[in-house]
Amino acid sequence: MKNKINIYLIEYAINSILRQKAKNFFIVFVFILLIFLLTSIFFITNSIKYELETTVDSLPQIIVQKIKAGRQYDIDENVVDQLIKIEGVKDVVSRVWGYYYFANTGVNFSIVGLNEYENQYKNSFKKIIQNVELEKGNTSFMVMGQGVQKVLNENYYDKYFNFIRPNGTLKKVNFAGTFDADTELESNDVIVVSKDTFRDIFDMDENKATDIVVKVSNPKEISMIASKIKLIYPDTRVITSDDLKVSYQNIFDYKSGVFLAIFIISLFTFFIIIYDKSSGLTSEEKREIGILKAIGWKIDDVLKEKFYESFIISSFSYIFGVGLSFIYVYIFHAPLLQNIFTGYSQLKTSFELPFIFDIQTLFLVFFLSVPSYIGATIIPSWRIATLEADEVIR
Amino acid sequence: MILSPEILAILILDFIFIFFAIIAFILSIKIFLGWDANSTTKKQYRLEKQSFLTAIIIKYIFIVKVPLFLFFIFTLDKMSNVIIGAMCAAGVVDATPYGIYLFIFKIMNLYFFGYWLVIHNEDIKYETQPYTRLKFGIFIGIFFLFIVELILEWLMFSSINIDKMVSCCGTLYSSSSTSSISIIFHINKTLLLSIFYGNFLFIYIFYLLRKKYLFVIANILFILTAISSLIVFFGTYIYELPTHHCPFCFLQSDYYYVGYLIYTLLFIGTFYGIITGFVEKSKGNKIENYKISVIFNFLYVILVSLYPIIFYIKNGVWL
Amino acid sequence: MIELKNITKIYGINTNNKVIALEDINLKIKEGELVVLRGASGSGKSTILSLIAALSKPSSGEVIVDNKRISKLQDNFASIYRRDNIGFVFQKYNLISTLSVKENIILPLVPLNLDVKDVEDKLSVVTKRFNIAHKENTIVRNLSGGEQQRVAIARANINNPKIILADEPTANLDEKLSLNFIDILKELKKLNKTIIIATHDPLFFGLDFVDRELKIHNGKIIS
Numbered sequence: 001m002k003n004k005i006n007i008y009l010i011e012y013a014i015n016s017i018l019r020q021k022a023k024n025f026f027i028v029f030v031f032i033l034l035i036f037l038l039t040s041i042f043f044i045t046n047s048i049k050y051e052l053e054t055t056v057d058s059l060p061q062i063i064v065q066k067i068k069a070g071r072q073y074d075i076d077e078n079v080v081d082q083l084i085k086i087e088g089v090k091d092v093v094s095r096v097w098g099y100y101y102f103a104n105t106g107v108n109f110s111i112v113g114l115n116e117y118e119n120q121y122k123n124s125f126k127k128i129i130q131n132v133e134l135e136k137g138n139t140s141f142m143v144m145g146q147g148v149q150k151v152l153n154e155n156y157y158d159k160y161f162n163f164i165r166p167n168g169t170l171k172k173v174n175f176a177g178t179f180d181a182d183t184e185l186e187s188n189d190v191i192v193v194s195k196d197t198f199r200d201i202f203d204m205d206e207n208k209a210t211d212i213v214v215k216v217s218n219p220k221e222i223s224m225i226a227s228k229i230k231l232i233y234p235d236t237r238v239i240t241s242d243d244l245k246v247s248y249q250n251i252f253d254y255k256s257g258v259f260l261a262i263f264i265i266s267l268f269t270f271f272i273i274i275y276d277k278s279s280g281l282t283s284e285e286k287r288e289i290g291i292l293k294a295i296g297w298k299i300d301d302v303l304k305e306k307f308y309e310s311f312i313i314s315s316f317s318y319i320f321g322v323g324l325s326f327i328y329v330y331i332f333h334a335p336l337l338q339n340i341f342t343g344y345s346q347l348k349t350s351f352e353l354p355f356i357f358d359i360q361t362l363f364l365v366f367f368l369s370v371p372s373y374i375g376a377t378i379i380p381s382w383r384i385a386t387l388e389a390d391e392v393i394r
Numbered sequence: 395m396i397l398s399p400e401i402l403a404i405l406i407l408d409f410i411f412i413f414f415a416i417i418a419f420i421l422s423i424k425i426f427l428g429w430d431a432n433s434t435t436k437k438q439y440r441l442e443k444q445s446f447l448t449a450i451i452i453k454y455i456f457i458v459k460v461p462l463f464l465f466f467i468f469t470l471d472k473m474s475n476v477i478i479g480a481m482c483a484a485g486v487v488d489a490t491p492y493g494i495y496l497f498i499f500k501i502m503n504l505y506f507f508g509y510w511l512v513i514h515n516e517d518i519k520y521e522t523q524p525y526t527r528l529k530f531g532i533f534i535g536i537f538f539l540f541i542v543e544l545i546l547e548w549l550m551f552s553s554i555n556i557d558k559m560v561s562c563c564g565t566l567y568s569s570s571s572t573s574s575i576s577i578i579f580h581i582n583k584t585l586l587l588s589i590f591y592g593n594f595l596f597i598y599i600f601y602l603l604r605k606k607y608l609f610v611i612a613n614i615l616f617i618l619t620a621i622s623s624l625i626v627f628f629g630t631y632i633y634e635l636p637t638h639h640c641p642f643c644f645l646q647s648d649y650y651y652v653g654y655l656i657y658t659l660l661f662i663g664t665f666y667g668i669i670t671g672f673v674e675k676s677k678g679n680k681i682e683n684y685k686i687s688v689i690f691n692f693l694y695v696i697l698v699s700l701y702p703i704i705f706y707i708k709n710g711v712w713l
Numbered sequence: 714m715i716e717l718k719n720i721t722k723i724y725g726i727n728t729n730n731k732v733i734a735l736e737d738i739n740l741k742i743k744e745g746e747l748v749v750l751r752g753a754s755g756s757g758k759s760t761i762l763s764l765i766a767a768l769s770k771p772s773s774g775e776v777i778v779d780n781k782r783i784s785k786l787q788d789n790f791a792s793i794y795r796r797d798n799i800g801f802v803f804q805k806y807n808l809i810s811t812l813s814v815k816e817n818i819i820l821p822l823v824p825l826n827l828d829v830k831d832v833e834d835k836l837s838v839v840t841k842r843f844n845i846a847h848k849e850n851t852i853v854r855n856l857s858g859g860e861q862q863r864v865a866i867a868r869a870n871i872n873n874p875k876i877i878l879a880d881e882p883t884a885n886l887d888e889k890l891s892l893n894f895i896d897i898l899k900e901l902k903k904l905n906k907t908i909i910i911a912t913h914d915p916l917f918f919g920l921d922f923v924d925r926e927l928k929i930h931n932g933k934i935i936s
Contacts, residue, residue, distance in 0.1 A: 004826065006823070006826040007829075008822070008823040008826075008832070009824065011816075012816075012820075012823055015811075015812060015816070019811055042399065246475070246476050246556075257398065257399060257402060260399050260402050260403075261402075264402075264406060287807070288809060290807075291807045291808075291809065292820070294766070294768055294795070294801060294803070294807070295796070295821045295868065296792050296793070296795045296796025296797075296799075296872070297792060297796075297821075297823075297824055298788070298789040298792040298824065299446055299788055299789055299792070300446075300518075300789060301792075301823075303446070303450060304824070305824075360400070360465075360468055360472065363461075363465055363468075364399060364400055364403050364465075367403050367404075367407060367461075367462065367465060368403050368406065371407060371410070371458045372406070372407075372410060374454070375410050375414065375454065378414070378447075378450055378451065379447070382446060382447045382450060386443040386446060386788075388769075434770065434785060442787060443788075518789065521786065521787065521790045
């Protein structure tokens, strides 16, 4: 237990690795590739999770939805007045929003209805309200995200758009501008109109809303106030920001779980290859082991040397793979892979992945790669080490 | 079941372990039944070679197991974010009926695998390899314990339900709860402390008297008394909170990771203590195992005692 | 100090190609003796060396070195015995041609995890004695035959073994280098090492510093 590290053995192991350049190069190359893919996926999901969690603005603290027979229905506007009376509640805003299916392209737009005089629960919406008038006389206006603008332009709508009401008639809404590129992830497929316009387009009652958003003064009281709301309105579903965070974490875990499953299969194949390659010994290799044993190396010594070799190879691949992944994800922003996780919709976004250092991820990748590789070399190393010296040297 | 990458990683490694453990198991049986150190037949030579393979496998499993155990704890901690009610790893352990047993088995197996390695290292120092039969026979037993651990691990992970509420340490570690640990809270604090310090004193006395088997027993008991007193008493002084009894939280950065030091000292001290029952002084080692055990246990006692003492010096009162 | 008692070695005992390499050999060699085993290829002389080095086990009989039964040693202990007591110079040298002279010579010491200073000291002792110090960093495959041989001898001596075994040491050398080798042998004899040489090179026959010459033929000692 108190042995110092044997530099000569390390040197010998490195020499031994270099003596079989072709085979080892192939192994290292494939291994780095696998680790690179795996780590990149983890880095991307970690960053997206972080991005979502810290964009507090986009996650309302409490959302109240009316549930009837397990489905969501429009909620009464007067619930707002009741909720604001609860102690600890700072602000209550009703939201009208939904999805509009644009049949030509098969794309869904998110439509949000805002009113000037209300407190906006999102800063980005505040900006819009300040700068744009959504109703001027009889004309309605809309502000849209960049993705929306692109799609509409492609369909020859460049000054206005005709929404089709539920009864088949058309509602014309003029373009007033596009969103700031601030919050790309959320805003790309969003159209902002006035609440009246929204109710017009979707034939929604004046005293109804889609859901209600509650802001509390002390974030630590969120779950308590949520349960209070549930008591007052038992026919509602009350979702807290914590719930949202949990479900995000689960979705990402699921997605990365799927990729992990694919990874395992490739890893498994990879190790079969390794096993195969390490088992086959050239006569040259056999001779070398014979020489070592003849000059006094014990089986344990040969095993130790083989272990050093596999440890060096796997650690080197690990460090290199993780390093490359860093560069790919955080400097080049992970082209291609990113799309898989941000949702492969027609309106794609690209955004900067924030850099987070999660040591557990590094350990996770380490455990998945290094011990598995070393495990794959156990039996071949043993076979080599227990060769009879005598036969080999004759 | 929560399909998080960390859990998958642990399960993958478990799978690799099972694969190798079974090989080692089969070889152990062969060797146990057929070993004859004096014979020069081909069969004996084959067994000799196979004993190397078995030894490597066991070493490998042990070497990976130790950091994996830490990783396991961290994974539990991460899972506490998604399980309602759990605020740290302690809550997750309690989320299923298997959690606590899994934990006990994991720790026990760390000790057992470690012992096997000690016996093995002793064995190969002698030309006659006197302990070979014994050690492989022992491994047959260890194998079953290991399989139990892996089964428990699988059961625990597959039965975790994120919707089910669990209790966290506040309720777990209090005298009013009904968990298995709560018994220790019913014991009077002073009594518990005196048992703890008394236990250490016995360890020291048995060391001076060189009473092997009593020394071993004292060390085994020490594991129990140390952990109990840690949860009930010393932990609260690390957290400076009379109700915080959690044995996991002080592994984290807020407490300067002191938990690692505490548990490592305890493990090494008791590990070497129990080995003395088998080999008092390793061939070629200058320090007796007795001494190592006493020193590490002593360091443990000092470390945990420092917290309440410093607290008292700083604040003038006990919690 | 070396004793072979009723040694029989049969290769391929379970196959149809049984080869009786040695048959009921008895041999005693004193410490410090230089013995030449004379015989043609296949006579069994290499097998005797191999048994003394515990590189193979006898089919029956015992090999005793320094009062220790080495014929039945388990693999690891056989290696330790070899490491501490035997310096073997192989017929084909058996050097690792892609490594340097230094790396080849210290190879027996690598697993021992000695201090760098110890290793360097031992290295300089043998490189000086066998006159290969100036080529320490040359890759072995770039050396001449004679130089390679000196490396092999240096490696055999690095751990200061009591027994030196040489199997056909001059088989690939010209006369000049063979005579060089004989000079080296004289040196080693002065160091009081027990030396056993298996050869059919007539240069070795009738040398004055050889203590004994044994003729081996068809697995038996004749003289």
